[in-house]
Amino acid sequence: MSTERRTRVRFAPSPTGPLHMGGVRTALYNYLYAKKRGGDFIIRIEDTDSQRFVPGAEAYIIEALRWCGIIPDEGVDMATGAVVEEKSDRHPHAPYRQSQRRGLYRAYAEQLVSAGWAYYAFDTAEELAAARTAAETQGQTFIYNAVTRKGLRNSLTLPASEVEELLNGRTDWTIRFKMPEGRIVAMDDMIRGHVEVNTDTLDDKVLWKRADELPTYHLANIVDDHLMEITEVIRGEEWLPSLPLHYLLYEAFGWQDTMPRFAHLPLLLKPVGNGKLSKRDGDKMGFPVFPLNWKNSEGETYHGYREDGYFPEAFVNLLAMLGWNPGTEQEIFSMKQLIEAFSIEHVSKSGAKFNPDKAKWYNKEYLRMKSDEELATLFEPVLADHGVKADHAYVVRVCGLIKERATFVADFWNIASYLFVAPETYNEKDVAKFWHPENYELAFKVADKIYSDGVEAGEEMIKENEWPMGKIMNCIRLALVGASSGLGIADIVSLIGREEFARRMARIKETLQ
């Protein structure tokens, strides 16, 4: 029995574009799992596809994680935001970018060849494409396996001398895994339980390619997880079909004893209709699918939660609850509470449809938990954009009174602009409803009373005379707000002051009569 290993999990994104919310959730679950167990959360960049590399994607991923408060222990230096390239006590497995580890993989691939678990394949891309279309025309799918490899050009079918020649020649070749025949691979997934697959349905995956001297995902992933002493692999469900290959790879290397445990997370699905959440859904349906704004090479910008006004705590909270539940009825969790409560047993098996309404609800909840002071700090730049200069203490007071009415700080201006500038227009429907002589004549009398003795005195006056409270107050409200909505008249007057109150009453009189 080996002694209990320190928990080490990794998030291994590929820098082929911005990380979307599903990716962030995968990172989050890894992070929660590690922190719950007092272990390490490692970032590794899987950039073994030289064709699909997207500039800026790596920095985006790191920035997104930082915004969410998902801080890696290893792999990225968070002070600089850079992927670590030099070994140190903190980062003993550097470099953490697979393209910078390229020298190490070939030997592992060749180890498999000499052990009989892999072979050299000399088929060109064209030959394979031809084989695929040929199979397709017969209504079949070409798979590179124990049957078909016998008829293809590789180190299993060609004489040794020719193999030697081809290996040293100018044409490209690959190392492929030699998938065993007729074996049942029995696997165990932390979320899905026991899964079995017959190897006859699997193909001989490419492990290493001569063309760019780089491993493919499968090889690099297994080798690095082993080298980095990863104990649990928590990744998206799309990897489940590759699990048998990965099990076999651990076996082929003789690393079964330290093979990590696997957990395949359910996918995030689009809110309506079928299919997984894709980057186009968001802008079409009015919600972000990315944590941060992303501008692609064509200049199109995709919305991010951050720029759309979500608090990172709310974003993390809503993501955590998409596919996981605490087993209690608690819904609001800080990161600290999530770490405490998280367990892989409570991760669900089925895909989760994302619900934008619930996302907004989370933000609303976090908004009202913020202090008036903090909200004021966030609101002040918005005010400045509207050309408003307001006293800080005043803004703090306003925030305290309006925060329960908003979902985002960005709503504040629409909700409360009348507390900073007088209305310039009056809502037509509300005018039609309330602005009648029998109402506004009384309203002006009450307004005079309010001006001299305060709102309470004005209300007294209405009650004593048994005037219609609602109609009169709404006429006054129309003058102050420009519509029949908003804070109580007493609050408004106490905020804007009696002089401004009088000016607004005078203005509506001029405008509407």
Added chain:
RNA sequence: GCUGGGUUCGUAUAACGGUUAGUACUCAAGAUUCUCAAUCUUGCAAUGGGAGUUCGAUUCUCCCACCCAGUACCA
């Protein structure tokens, strides 16, 4: 097509053989307030279908249907 995974109110989920199938979001109604929002109350609404196992199935087994993923010298 093949292989694998999945299936509880519209959505996220709870109930891991015994509940009037719970909670939250959304929606609707009512209460409240000078209005709106907020708040409170109430309501609408689910075990995909069929066989079994069992005294008893949301829960276990099988079949079907549907959904998803994979099926690249991409991850």
